[in-house]
Amino acid sequence: MTVPELRLLATPKAVPELRHHLREHGFDVQLCATELLANVIRHVGEGTPVTIRVIGAPGRGRTRVEVTDPDPRALPVLLCAGPAAESGRGMALLDALAVRWGVELAGDSKTVWCEVAD
Template sequence: MPPDSVFDITLCVDDLRDALSVHGITLPSLRVDLPSFAGAYRPPAGLVALGNCNAATARRLAAVLRDAGTVPGRPPLDVELPALPEALKGLRRTVRRYLGAPCSDVQLCVTELVTNVIRHVGEGVPVRVRVARTYGGRIRVEVTDPAGQALPVSLPAPPDAEEGRGLALVAAVALRWSVEQGAEGKTVWCELGADAAP
């Protein structure tokens, strides 16, 4: 796996900082500035200061904390399905039912992330879609597929193109988005504000 970029480390640190803050832990209270600390290592890629762990471990820690920070009594929506165009309509309906409110931006993100898998990984590939409300009021969308090396890239699309704007749309409606590579694939995720499904 290629080393983590400074941008990836910054996202990882932000994610960890957000996940810890849900539990009342702020990184300044640990007297550590993670980006500076990670940058003190050669190579700087992958090191984060909490327990001197690498970025993959920090991401797993953030995920555990984030899961602990989901709204109590409301487990995340977790759906496994083949990435097929005909599955998208039912998936959008399922997301709407789970959130219990109009949620066009969340549905857009789910649709675009699964469509990326269909177009760039392959039709029928198994995907896992996860949607969760967090304590901070945000809505987190994750789409996991088995193609860990096929990383999404947001590129400008020509004005007359009929496709190629999916990630630009996700970036426009989400607070942030990124991709995490794992041993068995990758997860593309985004977070939307509470107003995405009031």
Template sequence: MSEVYDTSVDLEVELLAFPKAVPELRRVVREHLGAPCADVQLCVSELVGNVIRHVGEGAPVRVRVSRAGGLTRVEVADPDQRALPGLVRATADDETGRGLALLDAVALRWGVEQGASGKTVWCELGEAGTVLDAPGQGSACVP
């Protein structure tokens, strides 16, 4: 992991996208939020995993996790403007293609912002006590 910035509200991590960095990133997110945060950790893992798979191992990424107004926002920025994520319907025999469907299921909303030097894929999750606490669904983070 390259650098971790903690502004007491937001977490920002800059790293090179390698598979071995993902478990450490999940740990840093969990520690920053101060509680088990399975949905947030899933989203961070999926978005960084997509960079590894579609942009390439070693791509520089910036991961940001922020909380405001009852929402947790996850952003993963990478330098490739062309590798845009999209939901696909994975069949029972497909080995890939389920990650964004999982993210879509736990996030309230998600999207992509394109810039001059790359893109940022983001998602927003409800915190404890919001719609994600419905039976059968977890919360973004249990304080």
């Protein structure tokens, strides 16, 4: 099943709402999608308009998660957070869960995507 495109504002309240929309998908898809949304909140700004797409159906191989925001300059960075760090693990978690991930740049936006195996 493909979840329709979701347009929402990147706010902390939107995180559980997104999880609810993705309830038919596995935990890894939900976690990756919410982590990408949380990155927009933290690095682009709370209230940023985003578009979220989940392409694929559970049990069909891979599911692609895409989050598009209007800031092509705020790129995700894979960090190596130390044990005492309070943040910086999001992309490492996504990197561990996803088969692959990347960024597609457009003139006035970017899409961060990942593919998760079923």
